[in-house]
Amino acid sequence: MGKTQPPTNPVPLRPRFNHEIDPALMREYPALWDTFRADGRAFRSDAARWNVWYLMGFDDVREAFQRSDLFSSRTVIAFAEEKEQMPWIPLTLDPPEHQKYRRLLNPWFSETTAKEIAPRVRERCIELIESFRATGRCDLVTDFARLYPTTIFMKIMGLPVEESGTFLGWIDEMMHTTDDSGVSRTVRSSAQQRIMEYLGELINARRKDPRDDLVTYLTRASIDDRPLTDMELMAISFLLYMAGLDTVAGMLTYIFRHLADNPDHRKHLREHPESIPDAVEEFLRYYAIVTTSRVVTHDLEFGGCPMRAGDRVVLPTAAANRDPNQIAEADHFKIDRSQNRHLSFGAGPHRCLGSHLARVELAVAIEEWHRRIPDYRIEPGANVTQHVAGVAGLDTLPLIWENSRG
């Protein structure tokens, strides 16, 4: 399994470690993974009833993503009971079942489709930037990073764009209320409930009054010669909704913090817009936001860890991407890196469905922003904190700039 050498040392234990709420990780994400990797290619946490194994190296993380026979995605939250995992289709399905659903969705998120909708993405991006440019300031998180991918995604789905504020509030409650208190659990499940009710109504509305959107398409799609059930439609819509709203937003917060702090990189991208796609790959590699998880399907040794069926493996894409065995100067950000390889969109059958759209959105944002707001900085004294959870991002990013072009 996975280039295993016999373990010379026992796998380190980090008592009670949980990446979703660990204060040190929240302060030092993603560099803290490098410190952990120096102690071994994996470590174990005892914060759950089952073992939770954290893989730190590129090869191990990738193989775990690829080997869905050994590592099931029937639950993707490492510290949740399996029965707590609601179905998110196709993510929580394993092959071969998974592929049936994935094939329905692929054409909507293909590279070709992403290129086709790029002009609409650009239009929306410009509109947002122009809405605050003259004021000389914005909170990148609330004024741009969250609204931009959200509204594009809502258009694809067929959701009413003017309600994006409400949806983002629900997402916040669902995904960023990460502690384990009874109150948080109630908040999470009631937000989830409201999202489900909303999506249920949307599905019914599209059945009665079809439109040219993804939800309508799904109401007409079939699997194994039968139409999708309401439960399947909800499970698909719910996953797309969550995956589409929070991820690009998180990436944008790291990109803009980085560029605010590095005027030479801003200059480089302004003067060489053709190099933006390569820079996007380096941002994706260096500031990877996703830390997901899989269930061990049967007893095995993997990555030097004695795993048992029912254990979980955590796959921190940021740790894999910074593996010095994989990439030269992995802990350095190189804006013009020309040989790049990363697992920021995962690997194997569940490779991020939205990756092509995400790349377009990120490149367009960098290009259009710097045409309009070439120079800016983080507001002095701002306390910029971040969340890690399953999808990392900054909580706030107040930016200011000279308003000379008015």
Place this chain on the structure above:
Amino acid sequence: MKVIVDSNRCQGHARCRAICPELFELDDLDQKSRVKLETVPPELEKKTARAVNECPEDALSLVR
């Protein structure tokens, strides 16, 4: 020089297409990469090598 796509490993990341669109295309439905040319023209060898190296799944290989 030839390049071969292992379609069991390919998961449609499309890095190869982004790096060398002259050589690679993607199937919209199953999202697998396909090689358009029988052999790699000399002027594309450098880009092809980069595409092979950047594939996150190691799905591409060069045959000389």
